[in-house]
Amino acid sequence: MSQIAENLNRIRKRVAHAAVSSGREVSAVKLLAVSKTFPADAVAEAYAAGQRCFGENRVQELEAKAPKLPAELEWHQIGHLQANKVRGALQFSSWIHAVDSLPLLQRIERLAAEMDTHPKLLLEVNVSGEESKFGLRPDEVAPLLEWLPSSAPAPVVGLMTMAPFDVPEPTLHEVFGGLRLLRDRLQQETGHPLPELSMGMSGDFEIAIQEGATIVRVGSAIFGHRDYNMPL
Numbered sequence: 001m002s003q004i005a006e007n008l009n010r011i012r013k014r015v016a017h018a019a020v021s022s023g024r025e026v027s028a029v030k031l032l033a034v035s036k037t038f039p040a041d042a043v044a045e046a047y048a049a050g051q052r053c054f055g056e057n058r059v060q061e062l063e064a065k066a067p068k069l070p071a072e073l074e075w076h077q078i079g080h081l082q083a084n085k086v087r088g089a090l091q092f093s094s095w096i097h098a099v100d101s102l103p104l105l106q107r108i109e110r111l112a113a114e115m116d117t118h119p120k121l122l123l124e125v126n127v128s129g130e131e132s133k134f135g136l137r138p139d140e141v142a143p144l145l146e147w148l149p150s151s152a153p154a155p156v157v158g159l160m161t162m163a164p165f166d167v168p169e170p171t172l173h174e175v176f177g178g179l180r181l182l183r184d185r186l187q188q189e190t191g192h193p194l195p196e197l198s199m200g201m202s203g204d205f206e207i208a209i210q211e212g213a214t215i216v217r218v219g220s221a222i223f224g225h226r227d228y229n230m231p232l
């Protein structure tokens with residue numbers, strides 16, 4: 001078995017264990033394999049091991065990789081998205097995780113209508129309030145949901161967050177649990193269903209699952225150490 005297949009098996013077991021031990025269905029948690037910086041060959045190996053959903057950060061990298069791989073792969077744009085990259089992101093991605101402003105949401109909706117594509121969107125929230133460049137403040141989320149027409153081509157289906165790095169476990173519980181509570185409150189206040197919570201990475205996905213994650217974004221624990229200088 002390849003190293004990637006072995007890693008995938010191990011991570012799938014840990015995901016399943018975390019779900020079951022928190023009283024959740026295994027099928028309620030989607031494992032997203034974050035393949036950024038890894039070549040199409042590595043993605044093909046994960047695909048051969050049964051993985052179908054992959055996350056990428058940079059649109060240019062996805063544009064180079066996606067055409068080399070089977071069309072049935074489900075691509076998720078997970079990183080910060082610049083306005084001038086929206087069209088490229090929409091070309092291949094069926095999910096966009098880090099929608100973090102009203103102008104970006106409006107641009108995605110306009111181009112999705114023009115391109116007749118219907119990706120699922122997640123609003124990125126900076127739950128911890130730490131110095132982070134990206135993510136909406138919790139009180140900035142409702143206005144985006146209120147703006148969204150019910151006929152929007154790209155539905156907002158949930159929230160996404162990045163936990164701060166190098167923080168103790170109780171803080172991770174607070175951040176992930178905080179995103180779930182915010183979701184519950186927003187659903188009640190706006191009536192907009194937000195079933196999906198994208199949270200948890202290689203170092204903390206089990207805690208995220210305990211707190212209700214429906215999508216965990218796992219990169220290095222599947223593909224290994226990232227080298228950002230690697231050519232595509």
Ligand SMILES: *Cc1c(COP(=O)(O)O)cnc(C)c1O
Nearest residue numbers: 034078079201202217218219220
């Ligand atoms: C890189 C990345 C991940 C995966 O990180 P790992 O620690 O390698 O699992 C998850 N989410 C986002 C937004 C990322 O950029």
